[in-house]
Amino acid sequence: MWRPDDQQLLERLEERTLMRALWRRMSHGAPPPSERAAGLVHLLRQTDEGARACERALDGEIELLVTLVRPASYVGLRPPLVHHLALWHHAVARTLPPHARGEAEEAWLQALGAWAALASESAYLRGLAEAVVADALPAAERDAVAVDGARRLLAELEERALEGAGALDDVTAISLSVFARVPEALARVEAPPATLASEAVRRRRHLVDATMRPVHEALTEAQARTEPGEAHLAALAAAVRVWRFTAHDLELERFVVDQATPMAWELYGHKQWSMLRRLDATIAPAVDALAERVGRDPDLFAYASRVAQMLVFRAELLTTLDTQLETVERALVLCDTHRNGRLVCADLLSERALRRIETAPLWDRKRAALEARVDTRRAESLFAGLARTKRAKEAIAREGVEP
Amino acid sequence: MSNPFERYGLDPFDGPAAITERMRELAEDAESEEERAEIREAWEALTLHPRRRLELALEAHPDSRPALGRSPRPRRRGRSADALGLADLTALPSVAGALGERTLPDVSLDEDPVLIDVAKKGARG
Incomplete structure (x- = not known):
């Protein structure tokens, strides 16, 4: 006779089988977790959707079950299920090899979201904490430990990454990315702990500083020399590598511009155009990224002038008038009061005015002079009194056009 | 499986006395000094430091499955069954x-x- 107890035993065995299949699918073959993790499958199975997913999984189709353990939102899930999900994803994240970067990031973020969601389930956590330690811990400390799962995860994530930070290894890359995506994880939660996002920012900063340590050492050594040279370029190239590794960290863009500006002035002062050109090429990606940010974020206004100056240096090094003008115009969009930018732009506009007239056929010189006047008038509005502007105005007048 | 509750099949809701009793049995059955040392370390974490016990309990999967029922009674051999061999x-x-x-x-x-x-x-x- 098939008894209810037999049915229960069969279901328990099925849930253990499914838990192990799920683990194999998500963990790249690491040893399975405790049998109690099968409670996750049991709880999922209590809903119609979960029961369907389990049926499919028993037939060998595991993907629906995988989807269910990665919920888009933790709102409304029962606390024991959220607890299981936190532990499950945390275990998967710890187990995945570093090269499975996308899956590892997803697992850390799911675990973080689940721990953050669990933190607001105070009745569940208090009950668990009281049952485990009773009065052996003061109530306040008991509650603090119970809600602190998400913070412990962030601390673990940082600790794992610090070891390989200087070598820019995969574990560090995963941690940096997860820290940057913490808001994405917290969006899955109704009321995440208030300071979690800022803690992630702080830990990410600390990790970025650790990745930059070799760069700082290289720069310090380079700066002990008298003038900017190969060692400086190598150190800045390393900084740009770290900037790319950190998925374009804003602080590193600022760092690169801050470090490169005095070097660029020194090279400019000594007319070392070749070295200045190499400096610009080395740091251009970070400068351009910061320029774009400054253009759309008013809070970064303090950096507008510095980025504009780097673009002005570049404009002066470029070899075609059009690209020179395009670049200096970008600088003026960022900082329209930038003195050097206005001067260089005025000079380039005057040069273009002269070329318009000089290169126009005789029969078309008047139209060219009218176009040139647009350039000289703008040049004067930007920076009055330049010798080249004066020459351009004289050329315009010679064609019978009022300059 | 480094969580001692899961590794040694302990119930986080058991108090230090029950945990100690179970760990003592495990230590007696241990096959090497190394294994015994691991058990002792886990015992200390679980019984001497309530904060750590709570952290480890939170990091152990809750047992959300219903308790197992009784196993079926063994069938009684009738007189007409095959003779003993x-x-x-x-x-x-x-x-x-x-x-x-x-x-x-x-x-x-x-x-x-x-x-x-x-x-x-x-x-x-």
Whole structure:
């Protein structure tokens, strides 16, 4: 006779089988977790959707079950299920090899979201904490430990990454990315702990500083020399590598511009155009990224002038008038009061005015002079009194056009 | 599986006394000093530091499955069932060992001198 107890035993065995299949699918073959993790499958199975997913999984189709353990939102899930999900994803994240970067990031973020969601389930956590330690811990400390799962995860994530930070290894890359995506994880939660996002920012900063340590050492050594040279370029190239590794960290863009500006002035002062050109090429990606940010974020206004100056240096090094003008115009969009930018732009506009007239056929010189006047008038509005502007105005007048 | 609650099959809701009792049994059954040291370390974490015990309990999967029911009763052998064979009369090796038979004959049951002797006596009787 098939008894209810037999049915229960069969279901328990099925849930253990499914838990192990799920683990194999998500963990790249690491040893399975405790049998109690099968409670996750049991709880999922209590809903119609979960029961369907389990049926499919028993037939060998595991993907629906995988989807269910990665919920888009933790709102409304029962606390024991959220607890299981936190532990499950945390275990998967710890187990995945570093090269499975996308899956590892997803697992850390799911675990973080689940721990953050669990933190607001105070009745569940208090009950668990009281049952485990009773009065052996003061109530306040008991509650603090119970809600602190998400913070412990962030601390673990940082600790794992610090070891390989200087070598820019995969574990560090995963941690940096997860820290940057913490808001994405917290969006899955109704009321995440208030300071979690800022803690992630702080830990990410600390990790970025650790990745930059070799760069700082290289720069310090380079700066002990008298003038900017190969060692400086190598150190800045390393900084740009770290900037790319950190998925374009804003602080590193600022760092690169801050470090490169005095070097660029020194090279400019000594007319070392070749070295200045190499400096610009080395740091251009970070400068351009910061320029774009400054253009759309008013809070970064303090950096507008510095980025504009780097673009002005570049404009002066470029070899075609059009690209020179395009670049200096970008600088003026960022900082329209930038003195050097206005001067260089005025000079380039005057040069273009002269070329318009000089290169126009005789029969078309008047139209060219009218176009040139647009350039000289703008040049004067930007920076009055330049010798080249004066020459351009004289050329315009010679064609019978009022300059 | 480094969480001691999961590794040693402990219930986080058991108090330090029950955990100690279970860990003592595990230590007695341990096969090496290394294993015993691990058990002792886990015991200290679970019983001497309540904060750590709580952290580890939170990091252990809650047992969300219903408790298992009773196993079915073994079927009683009726009088009309098949007659007992020689194999039914032999003590299982573990039982024989417990009875003091430390060295069991390394032969098949058909060649076992004790069973052959029993069979001969049965045939005569």
